[in-house]
Structure formats: structure tokens, C-alpha cells
Amino acid sequence: MSAIAGLINLNNEPVSAEYGRAMMNALAQFPSDDRQSYRQQNVFMGCHLQWITEESVGEQLPFYDYQKQLVITADALIDNRKELFDQLQIAKQDQKGMPDSRLILLAYEKWGEDSPMYLRGDFSFMIWDEKERKLFGARDFSGTRTLYYYRDSSRFAFCTMIQPFLSLPFVKKRINELWLAEYLAIPGMHETVEPFSTVYENIDQIPPSHSLTLVNGKITIKKYETVKMDAEKLKLRSSDDYIEAFQHVFQKAVAARTRTIHSVGSQLSGGLDSGSVVSFAAPHLKRQNKLLQTFSYVPENDFKDWTPKSRIADERPLIKSTVNFVGNIKDHYLDFKGRSPYSEINEWLEIYEMPYKFFENSFWTKGIYQTAQQQGVGVLLNGGRGNWTVSWGPALEYQTLLFKKLRLIQLFREVNQYSKNIGAKKSRVWSVVKGKIIAELSSPKSAGSFPLLINSSFADKTGVLEKIKEHKMDAASYSYFNSYEARRKQFEKLTFCNITGTNGTKLSLRYKVMGRDPTNDLDVINFCLSVPEDQYVQNGVDRLLIRRATENYLPDDIRLNQKVRGIQGSDGIHRMQQDWKEFMAEVYQVTQDPIMKDLIDMDVLRAALSRTDPTNPGTNYVYNANFKTLMRSIIVSRFIKKII
Numbered sequence: 061m062s063a064i065a066g067l068i069n070l071n072n073e074p075v076s077a078e079y080g081r082a083m084m085n086a087l088a089q090f091p092s093d094d095r096q097s098y099r100q101q102n103v104f105m106g107c108h109l110q111w112i113t114e115e116s117v118g119e120q121l122p123f124y125d126y127q128k129q130l131v132i133t134a135d136a137l138i139d140n141r142k143e144l145f146d147q148l149q150i151a152k153q154d155q156k157g158m159p160d161s162r163l164i165l166l167a168y169e170k171w172g173e174d175s176p177m178y179l180r181g182d183f184s185f186m187i188w189d190e191k192e193r194k195l196f197g198a199r200d201f202s203g204t205r206t207l208y209y210y211r212d213s214s215r216f217a218f219c220t221m222i223q224p225f226l227s228l229p230f231v232k233k234r235i236n237e238l239w240l241a242e243y244l245a246i247p248g249m250h251e252t253v254e255p256f257s258t259v260y261e262n263i264d265q266i267p268p269s270h271s272l273t274l275v276n277g278k279i280t281i282k283k284y285e286t287v288k289m290d291a292e293k294l295k296l297r298s299s300d301d302y303i304e305a306f307q308h309v310f311q312k313a314v315a316a317r318t319r320t321i322h323s324v325g326s327q328l329s330g331g332l333d334s335g336s337v338v339s340f341a342a343p344h345l346k347r348q349n350k351l352l353q354t355f356s357y358v359p360e361n362d363f364k365d366w367t368p369k370s371r372i373a374d375e376r377p378l379i380k381s382t383v384n385f386v387g388n389i390k391d392h393y394l395d396f397k398g399r400s401p402y403s404e405i406n407e408w409l410e411i412y413e414m415p416y417k418f419f420e421n422s423f424w425t426k427g428i429y430q431t432a433q434q435q436g437v438g439v440l441l442n443g444g445r446g447n448w449t450v451s452w453g454p455a456l457e458y459q460t461l462l463f464k465k466l467r468l469i470q471l472f473r474e475v476n477q478y479s480k481n482i483g484a485k486k487s488r489v490w491s492v493v494k495g496k497i498i499a500e501l502s503s504p505k506s507a508g509s510f511p512l513l514i515n516s517s518f519a520d521k522t523g524v525l526e527k528i529k530e531h532k533m534d535a536a537s538y539s540y541f542n543s544y545e546a547r548r549k550q551f552e553k554l555t556f557c558n559i560t561g562t563n564g565t566k567l568s569l570r571y572k573v574m575g576r577d578p579t580n581d582l583d584v585i586n587f588c589l590s591v592p593e594d595q596y597v598q599n600g601v602d603r604l605l606i607r608r609a610t611e612n613y614l615p616d617d618i619r620l621n622q623k624v625r626g627i628q629g630s631d632g633i634h635r636m637q638q639d640w641k642e643f644m645a646e647v648y649q650v651t652q653d654p655i656m657k658d659l660i661d662m663d664v665l666r667a668a669l670s671r672t673d674p675t676n677p678g679t680n681y682v683y684n685a686n687f688k689t690l691m692r693s694i695i696v697s698r699f700i701k702k703i704i
Contacts, residue, residue, distance in 0.1 A: 203561035342386045376393060
């Protein structure tokens with residue numbers, strides 16, 4: 061885990077040492093174990109190293125292979141080391157201690173530009189091929205590590221972070237209007253339609269699952285990996301065989317992500333995703349005489365839970381049940397008293413380097429990384445993508461699928477059993493199922509309830525409304541939620557995973573803690589997508605595969621729980637009470653800002669402001685569309701002021 065940087069003069073003139081120093085000095089704000097660089101004629105490469113694994117300690121990076129005339133700089137944790145050792149025919153005595161960057165270089169030597177297809181893990185890297193006068197680099201399939209680049213007529217620069225580009229005198233700090241327009245126009249959590257651009261003009265990024273080749277001044281961006289949503293379904297003899305196969309692939313993914321010289325931690329809620337990660341990781345670590353530390357966000361003590369009976373804001377009882385059952389865990393419960401979505405804005409703009417939308421969870425996400433660092437953790441596990449992989453199995457959508465397939469007897473059975481399992485009346489479940497069926501058959505969809513925040517003239521200038529409609533990211537597309545459609549988007553639209561990767565990379569560099577998600581492992585994803593739907597929902601039990609696979613791993617009150625689910629960030633407004641007047645005053649100032657008037661529809665912002673209680677909005681206001689409108693406006697306003 062590192063930050064990488066580089067600069068290539070396309071006219072073959074020597075690279076200025078001053079420019080290389082400027083990029084590396086911009087990374088000096090982050091903790092490091094070492095800082096190294098390589099400069100030869102028209103090429104500069106640098107690496108700001110943070111040692112996470114045994115193999116990375118003392119690693120030479122950038123590394124120059126004099127014989128092959130290849131230079132690599134890399135930010136990488138490679139998980140399929142054993143398979144690569146075999147495929148690359150690396151002798152046993154050479155395997156121990158071989159850094160992941162050397163494996164990438166050897167893979168490039170064997171497979172060339174196809175090499176990223178053979179790598180599993182979290183990585184971004186750049187290789188300068190001196191013989192071919194070619195620069196080649198790639199980002200892992202889900203964009204877990206960031207990699208930005210800048211190009212003009214005579215130079216090409218790359219870096220893990222954006223700030224180092226802005227330290228170069230020839231890079232102008234100009235807003236990318238289309239990026240900002242997409243941020244304002246898309247009602248959901250996604251910032252842009254596709255993850256190619258950034259908020260700055262002329263600073264782009266290599267998208268997840270893509271490689272970049274630079275030859276003779278020409279850049280080629282190529283997609284090397286596609287998750288196959290419609291792959292042939294796996295056919296095993298029994299349900300037990302599916303469970304055994306899942307346990308094997310998931311245990312392998314979890315074990316690979318515990319490789320570190322530091323302590324191992326994990327985020328832990330009261331649910332199945334992080335719970336399953338912890339339940340597989342803790343026994344594995346125990347065999348190595350290592351303890352798993354868990355970090356759980358909980359509301360402040362004086363918070364009064366306003367959430368419905370099916371939701372729970374304080375998940376401590378459920379978390380403690382998992383901790384006590386699994387064992388080999390040191391648990392931490394963190395309320396981050398005094399922090400709120402509002403108090404963290406400036407710091408998050410510094411971390412993220414762009415406007416963001418995940419403000420509800422911003423204070424505790426950062427807080428967990430900060431606490432993990434204080435506890436000596438180097439790898440922080442999570443189950444962030446579990447809803448779409450290991451704990452897949454939406455009962456209601458499965459029932460609508462049965463209706464569309466005219467499997468009516470099975471549909472009646474599933475609805476009846478599901479209503480018993482969740483303790484709800486059958487009429488209520490039928491009402492929801494019928495509503496979903498009608499919504500799928502209805503056309504066109506409604507426009508949605510989230511207000512369009514973007515100024516109409518700015519929207520017309522950028523053509524953003526047509527673009528987001530074409531890519532099904534407009535309000536109408538968000539107005540109806542279908543789990544199957546959402547799952548497809550998760551893996552087909554790369555912008556869906558890019559936010560998580562950007563967030564994780566920048567937190568990891570700031571706190572020297574690497575976030576790792578076994579539920580996002582490519583082999584786990586491919587396995588889960590190949591499992592037939594009836595292995596995920598049966599007899600009114602949703603998320604069946606993970607419930608069965610964690611028998612004897614998780615306690616039954618967690619494993620079989622279908623009645624309540626945690627809801628994180630629900631105390632956001634409660635936390636903002638002391639700053640509420642200041643918050644409202646700042647929104648009013650945004651409505652008077654002449655720069656913001658050209659970007660935001662002030663009628664929409666004023667309407668949201670008028671619908672918001674100026675003194676006591678109610679704690680359930682945290683998920684209200686008006687509150688989101690106010691917060692996003694402040695975040696954009698502060699970012700604009702920060703850079704002009």
C-alpha cells in the first residue's frame with residue numbers, strides 16, 4: 061500500500077528534478093515508512109511507501125530491472141500470489157520475500173498488456189518499458205486503488221492523489237464543469253455517469269477494470285475485465301454442495317486479506333455481511349496466534365431511537381452476540397461524541413479532494429480508520445459489497461420473479477412463509493409484491509421525488525440532463541428500486557464502485573490503514589453470480605446462502621434474523637443540534653452567493669430551506685430529500701471557495 065507518482069516528457073527532454081520533488085513533497089502529508097524515486101532522462105517515477113506486508117518491508121520501489129529494462133512503481137496488495145508463483149514458474153527459494161510489485165513486473169514480462177487479467181487483489185501500477193518506449197499501467201477491477209493522470213502536448217503525469225498535480229506549475233486549477241453538472245444533476249449517491257473524469261479539467265483517472273498504454277504520445281485506455289452477469293449457472297448435486305463450495309472460495313478470500321505485519325481489524329455491524337467476514341477471519345487469525353480487533357459505530361448515549369420496529373440504530377446487542385459467539389475478538393464501540401456530518405465537511409473535502417455525497421456516514425467512517433490506526437491496525441476488513449454477493453437473496457423481488465415466470469403455486473407458498481418469518485400479515489406482503497409487479501409493468505416511470513438541484517442554464521450548457529437520462533441515472537430511474545436491476549448496475553456501471561475505491565484509498569493513505577473487502581473479491585463475485593436464484597431464497601427465507609454457510613460460524617439470532625436490520629447514521633441530525641443555527645445560516649449564505657447562483661437552482665434550494673425547521677427539524681430528517689439538498693449545496697459551495 062503506497063502512493064505512486066510519475067512524470068514523462070513526451071518530447072524526450074530530461075525531466076526536471078524540481079517537478080519530481082514537487083509531486084513527492086505533496087505526498088509528504090501522509091505517514092510513510094520510506095520514500096524513493098527514479099529519474100532517468102525523460103522519465104521520473106516515485107513511491108511514498110507504507111509497509112503493510114512482510115514482503116513490502118524494505119522494498120525497493122520504484123524498481124528498475126536492468127536486464128529487462130523495465131521500471132515499475134506500484135500501489136498493490138496481490139492476493140493470488142501462490143497461483144502466480146506457479147504460472148510464472150518462480151522457484152521456491154525465490155518466492156519468500158518477493159514483493160508484490162516484482163510479481164506484477166514478472167506478469168507483465170510474460171503476458172504484456174494482458175497481465176492485469178491475471179492479477180487478483182487491490183492495485184494500481186505503472187511500468188515504463190524502456191526498450192519499447194512505452195508506459196503501461198492499470199487499476200484493479202473494482203477501482204479499489206485510485207490512479208489519476210494529466211496529459212498535455214509535451215508531458216504525461218500520473219499519481220494516486222490529485223493534489224500533487226496541482227503542485228506542478230503547468231497544471232492549471234480549473235473546474236471540470238461537466239463533472240460538477242453530473243454531481244448536481246444525479247439524485248442518487250453517484251457523482252458522475254462514468255468514472256473517467258475528475259472535478260478538475262485535464263486531470264482524468266484510469267477507470268476500474270481498465271489499463272492505460274502510452275506510446276509515441278498516444279494514450280489508449282482499454283477495459284481488461286468484465287464481470288459476467290449472465291454467465292451460465294453453476295449446477296451442483298445438492299444445496300450442501302453449494303454451501304461447501306461457497307465456504308471454500310470465501311475463506312480463501314478472507315485469508316488472503318489478512319496478510320499483514322500489523323494487527324488485523326474489521327468493521328462490524330449487527331448484520332450478516334461484516335458478521336460473515338469476522339466469523340471467517342477470527343478463527344483463521346487464531347491459528348496464527350493473532351487477535352482480530354473489531355470497530356463498531358454506535359449512536360451517542362442521549363440519542364432517542366426514532367427508527368421503525370424493523371430497524372435498529374444501536375446495534376450493540378447484535379454485535380456483542382457475534383463477538384461472544386465467534387471469539388478471538390477484541391471489540392471496540394465508538395460513538396464519536398461531538399462529531400457530525402456537518403462538523404466533518406472541511407476535513408472530508410481535504411481527504412476526498414472533490415465534493416462528496418456520503419455525508420451521513422462521513423464522521424464515523426473516518427473515525428473508525430483513525431481509531432484503527434491508534435490500535436496498531438494495518439488491515440481493516442469490511443463487508444461493503446456483501447449485499448450484492450455473499451448475502452444476496454431479495455425475497456420480495458424473487459416473488460415478483462416467480463409471478464413473471466407464472467410459477468404461481470410456488471409464489472403463494474413463498475409469500476405465506478415469508479410473512480410468517482418476518483412476523484407480518486400476509487395481506488401486507490401481498491400488497492408490497494403487487495406494488496412491485498405493477499411498478500415493473502408500468503411505463504413510463506414517475507419523475508421521482510428528489511428535487512433537481514442544478515441550475516437550468518448550467519444544465520443546458522453542459523447537456524447533462526440528456527446524458528444522465530441516457531445512462532438511466534436521472535430521477536425517474538431512481539424512483540423505482542428493483543434489486544435485480546440494482547445488482548446488475550453494481551457490476552456493469554463502474555462508477556458504482558469507484559466512490560468506494562476513492563474513499564478507501566485516501567483514508568488508507570491518511571491513516572496508514574488498508575481497507576479490504578473479501579465480499580468484493582473477484583472469485584467470490586463470479587461464484588455468487590453463478591449460483592441459481594433458488595439457492596438464495598427458499599421457503600420465505602431471504603439471503604439463504606450466507607445464512608446456511610455461516611451455521612456454526614455465527615449465532616442463530618444473527619444468522620436467522622429476518623425481523624430487524626441496523627440503520628447506520630440515523631443520529632446525524634441529533635449530532636447537528638448544537639450547530640443547527642450555524643448550518644441554516646450557511647445555507648442562507650449559499651442562496652446569496654453569486655457564483656453558486658450560476659450552478660444551483662436557487663428556487664429549489666430556497667424551497668428546501670423553507671421546508672426545514674430552523675431550530676428543531678426532528679431527528680428523522682437525516683434521510684429527507686430537503687436535508688440532502690441543503691448539505692450537498694454547502695459541500696459544493698465550500699469546495700468552490702477552497703479552490704478559487
